[in-house]
Amino acid sequence: MADGVKPRVKAPKSAAAGESVTLKTLISHPMESGQRKDGDGNIIPRSIINRFTCDFNGQNVIDITLEPAISTNPYFEFDATIPEAGDLKFTWYDDDGSVYEDTKSVAIG
Amino acid sequence: MKFTALTAVAALLMAPAAYAEADDESLVINGDLEITTHTDAPAHLDGHLDEIYSGWHFRDDETQAMEADDFDNPAMIFVDQARDMWTTPEGSEGKSCADCHGAPEDMAAVRPVYPKWNEDAGEVRTMQMQMNDCRTNRMGADAWKTDAKDALNMEALMSSVARGQPVNVAIDGPAQSVWEQGKELYYTRTGILDLSCASCHEENYGNRIRSDHLSQGQINGFPAYRLKNAGLNGVQGRFKGCVRDTRAETFSPGSPEFIALELYVASRGNGLSVEGPSVRN
Numbered sequence: 001m002a003d004g005v006k007p008r009v010k011a012p013k014s015a016a017a018g019e020s021v022t023l024k025t026l027i028s029h030p031m032e033s034g035q036r037k038d039g040d041g042n043i044i045p046r047s048i049i050n051r052f053t054c055d056f057n058g059q060n061v062i063d064i065t066l067e068p069a070i071s072t073n074p075y076f077e078f079d080a081t082i083p084e085a086g087d088l089k090f091t092w093y094d095d096d097g098s099v100y101e102d103t104k105s106v107a108i109g
Numbered sequence: 110m111k112f113t114a115l116t117a118v119a120a121l122l123m124a125p126a127a128y129a130e131a132d133d134e135s136l137v138i139n140g141d142l143e144i145t146t147h148t149d150a151p152a153h154l155d156g157h158l159d160e161i162y163s164g165w166h167f168r169d170d171e172t173q174a175m176e177a178d179d180f181d182n183p184a185m186i187f188v189d190q191a192r193d194m195w196t197t198p199e200g201s202e203g204k205s206c207a208d209c210h211g212a213p214e215d216m217a218a219v220r221p222v223y224p225k226w227n228e229d230a231g232e233v234r235t236m237q238m239q240m241n242d243c244r245t246n247r248m249g250a251d252a253w254k255t256d257a258k259d260a261l262n263m264e265a266l267m268s269s270v271a272r273g274q275p276v277n278v279a280i281d282g283p284a285q286s287v288w289e290q291g292k293e294l295y296y297t298r299t300g301i302l303d304l305s306c307a308s309c310h311e312e313n314y315g316n317r318i319r320s321d322h323l324s325q326g327q328i329n330g331f332p333a334y335r336l337k338n339a340g341l342n343g344v345q346g347r348f349k350g351c352v353r354d355t356r357a358e359t360f361s362p363g364s365p366e367f368i369a370l371e372l373y374v375a376s377r378g379n380g381l382s383v384e385g386p387s388v389r390n
Contacts, residue, residue, distance in 0.1 A: 004190060010180045028186045072339055073186055 005029050009090050011104040015082040023054065026075045027092050027100060033068075051093040052076060057086035082106050131166040131315055136384070139179055142273050144382040151379040153280065157311055163381050164324035164333075167315070168390060172336065175388040184265055184334035184386030187341050191266035194259065200250030206263075209247065213270050220271035220383050224372040226284040233287045233372055236264055237343075255363030256343035265332045265341055268385035275382060276329050278375045291373025294366060300355030306374075309351075319354070321390070326351075327378040328371070330387030337390060344371050 010024040027049070034046025048068050054061040061080045080088070085108045092100040136144040146163035154161070165173060175181045195213055198205045210216055223236040234242070237260045241252040253260035280288045298305045309318060310326030317323065332341040345362035348370055352359040360366040 006186075006189065008180070024180055026180065026183075026186070028189070073183060075181075075183075 003030070005098075005100055007090065007092060007100050007102040009088075009102045009104050011088055011106060013105075014107040014109045017108050018081060018083060020079050020081050021106070022077065022079055023088065024075070024077045025052075025054075025090055025102075026073060028073050029092075029094075029100075031070060031072045045096060047094055047096045047098070049074065049092050049094050053091045053093075054078075054080070055089045055091075056080065056082070057084070061088075082108070084108060131162045134166070134173065136163075136165055136173070136177060138177055138272060144273060144384055145275065146381065146384070148380045151376065154377060157307075158325070158377075161327060161378060161381060162314075162325050163327055163378075163384055163387075164330055164389060165384065165387060167322045167324040168388075172388055172390055176384075182334070182386070182388055183339070184332070184341060184388065185269070187262045187334075188266050188269045188386060191259075191262040194263065195266065198248075200244065200248035202247065202249040204248045206243070209243075213266050216267055217271045217274065220268045220385075221274045221277050222279065224284075224368065224375060225279065226282065226287075228283075231283075233284050233368060235345075235368055235371055236267060238368075240264075255361075256346045258341075261332045261341040261343050264343070265386040268332065268383055271383045272385075273382050275380055276375060276378045278372065278379055280372075280376045284372065287369045288372055288376065290366075291369035291371070294370045295373055298355075299352060300357030302355045304355040306351070306370075325377075326374065327381060328374050329378045329381040330384040330389070332385055333387045333389045335389050341386060344374075348374075 005028060007027045008025065012021050015021050029049055030047070031049070032044050032047040034043065034048075036044045038044055049066050049070065050068075052062075052064045052066060052074075062078055064076065066074065086106060088104045088106060090102045090104075094100070131147070136146050138144060144163075144165075146165050148161060150158040150161045165176065175183070179185050192213065194206075196205050196207045198208070219236065223239070224233050226232075227234045227239070230242075237253065237255060240260065240263055244250040245252050295306045298308065306326060309323050314323045314325045328344050328347075331344045331347070333347075334340070335342050343362065345367045348367050349359045349362055
């Protein structure tokens with residue numbers, strides 16, 4: 001797992017049933033290319049996020065493929081319709097097998 | 110940008126005043142923190158500038174908007190990293206910043222008054238020099254290089270907790286001679302292009318150079334997150350870039366010349382709000 005990885009999500013705490021809300025996500029991640037060497041000449045292993053998903057109560061909202069040219073600290077902003085109270089689950093998948101997760105609960109009201 | 114077709118025609122017909130292209134929008138961060146990005150120039154700029162503008166005014170609407178919300182401001186990643194470092198003990202004394210200084214928010218009065226004269230050391234110190242004094246003398250840790258990643262992160266944290274307060278750098282008393290040296294440097298033309306800081310940032314702000322919109326060169330927004338290199342940039346590193354662009358041999362970040370220049374340039378922004386970490390192109 002790369003150093004300094006921290007997922008951040010901005011989602012409303014509550015929404016009206018059926019309301020479309022804006023979700024913002026940002027994950028700090030260095031996107032190590034696998035071609036750099038450290039001070040001792042050893043190759044720093046590749047670590048690039050290749051997929052981002054958002055699920056609401058187990059139902060997929062968005063599924064994004066990230067190609068290797070993705071920038072460091074990628075930011076995604078998208079809208080989702082909230083039909084009922086539940087949990088938004090955000091997942092980032094790393095080339096090196098790491099999975100980074102964050103969850104936000106949304107209430108109806 | 111409030112630039113209607115009518116004013117566009119007017120701008121073509123007459124030579125616009127130098128500040129014509131600084132827009133008239135206002136910056137509110139997180140919906141409640143009002144930032145003074147435009148105000149009357151401090152008294153020592155009499156005869157040079159009437160009004161001072163933050164570099165924020167000279168950026169595109171999209172770039173400006175990134176700074177209005179901490180979630181959208183990519184520099185906040187580095188502020189978060191500094192927050193973690195704030196409470197992490199380092200060095201032979203096993204102390205962290207928090208052990209002496211409490212919460213970062215308790216340090217809100219620091220950023221607006223730096224660079225500042227240090228009586229004990231008998232020198233003008235930038236915030237990074239003062240941090241290194243803490244690190245070497247109180248923590249027993251290694252000093253950071255000027256504008257090193259960790260130093261910039263910590264500077265960004267100090268700046269973020271001070272946002273909204275007016276820059277208020279002292280230019281009289283013992284700091285005056287250093288300030289005068291900085292002023293001298295500011296107005297000295299250098300390089301093959303024979304440009305001083307003032308050639309661009311005082312006489313031509315609002316115009317374009319190198320396909321970029323010239324600001325007044327205010328440093329109230331530093332450290333600045335630049336979209337071009339996706340990281341924090343320090344004041345003295347920016348000075349170096351500017352001097353290099355005049356095609357001169359530059360001073361080094363951390364040199365006495367750049368410390369003096371940082372004090373002088375900071376004083377040109379007395380009255381603007383601390384805005385860093387800002388977002389620039």
